[in-house]
Amino acid sequence: MAEVTYEIVEHDGGWAYKVDGVFSEPFPTHADALAAAQAAAEEQTVPGHTEVIEYEDEKGRWHTETARGSDRPQTHIKDKL
Secondary structure, three states: OOEEEEEEEEEOOEEEEEEOOEEOOOEOOHHHHHHHHHHHHHHHOOOOOOEEEEEEOOOOOEEEEEEOOOOOOEEEEEOOO
16 A cells, blocks of 8 residues: 655745655645645545546556555655654
């Protein structure tokens, strides 16, 4: 099962959460960033519908797969405070 970590960090004059090197929008307080990360992490674990998806890889090849709606990652919050 995949794992996704939301890390609370100081960013752009405020606070944000970071996932795989990508920052959220800045929040004025640490508590606001933490609450936003918790909401995003919780939403990411909600099951969806099983669907067929198509995507192009880095070599220009197209792939078709079935994405199970129940295949959701485990999420974690990393906070140094």
